[in-house]
Amino acid sequence: MIQIAICSQDQEEQARLAQLLFGWFQSAGVLLRLASFATADAFLQEYQPGDFGFIFLDANLAPTSGLELARHIRKCADSCQIVFLSQDGAAALSCYQVHPAGFFVKPVAAEALSELLQWNRGLFLHDMDSITVVSARIHRKVLLADILYVTVSGRTSRIRLLQEQVNTNCTLNQLADQLPPSRFFRCHRSYVVNGAHVRKLTGRTLELDNGEQVPVSEDKLHPVREWVAAHCAHS
Known part of the structure; x- marks a missing residue:
């Protein structure tokens, strides 16, 4: 089983991304546990370092931005794969200071997401059928x-x-x-x-x-x- 978090105030994109993730992991034969949050504060109330294999963060979160939340995650010595979501590519350069696995402009393309998961499947390879x-x-x-x-x-x-x-x-x-x-x-x-x-x-x-x-x-x-x-x- 792999645990993934999505932190975004964009409910439509959050639901769409969740559907893509469930579909991909089902086809891979891996049980997925998904947690969704609308704000950084809501995420931090439940967050424990090492809980998640992937954390999808909306760069446009408010009042605490996705980048600020990512910095906090890295300060906790959490080596999870952070993936940023954004309305455009303007924030991409600044986001790379926290060494993310990817940066996607919304809506996330299914093919790009699949490539990201394939590239990082060492995280859940032992769970694959x-x-x-x-x-x-x-x-x-x-x-x-x-x-x-x-x-x-x-x-x-x-x-x-x-x-x-x-x-x-x-x-x-x-x-x-x-x-x-x-x-x-x-x-x-x-x-x-x-x-x-x-x-x-x-x-x-x-x-x-x-x-x-x-x-x-x-x-x-x-x-x-x-x-x-x-x-x-x-x-």
């Missing part, structure tokens, strides 16, 4: 969040990851049984896809967020279409 497979006689731990899809060629199953491909002699059915159905689905007799990486469905082809395409069989088209409609409405 995984499976272990044998590849080239070596036991490999594979993070579920890194799997784009699993397919089969002959007697070899191929686990397509973000940065590489892992081949194993496990059957596709054996691998599918290890993958949670809330996050992975069978779109073809030869493919199991990670729903978190699906961008859209065009005809009988799923487009993934890295640009790759995965086929959808005729008998799977209706449930796949329903899944995409429910989860990819933003696309």
Whole structure:
């Protein structure tokens, strides 16, 4: 589990950021506990150094600014990842004196947030769901969040990851049984896809967020279409 705080008087952005964070950590298989605050004083009433992995601070907080709050956090020898939010980039230079992990102009872009979390995932790597497979006689731990899809060629199953491909002699059915159905689905007799990486469905082809395409069989088209409609409405 990871704990994250958002401190902002901008309720709309606070709610939007919370939704993005819950979605990202759910796809990563990590339990998220989120605390939201409207003022620095409200935050400080509950704050204990080391409580949070990330603290998102609105630079435009009042009466105590986000930068002043960040200075206080650093004086407590808290090495958490501080991320600033702002209406514009004017405050960016001054904010970097407290060594933040990032500075986002509102509204926060989902892609930029994802990159930030990926870059810092060492903070919660031990909490991420995984499976272990044998590849080239070596036991490999594979993070579920890194799997784009699993397919089969002959007697070899191929686990397509973000940065590489892992081949194993496990059957596709054996691998599918290890993958949670809330996050992975069978779109073809030869493919199991990670729903978190699906961008859209065009005809009988799923487009993934890295640009790759995965086929959808005729008998799977209706449930796949329903899944995409429910989860990819933003696309």
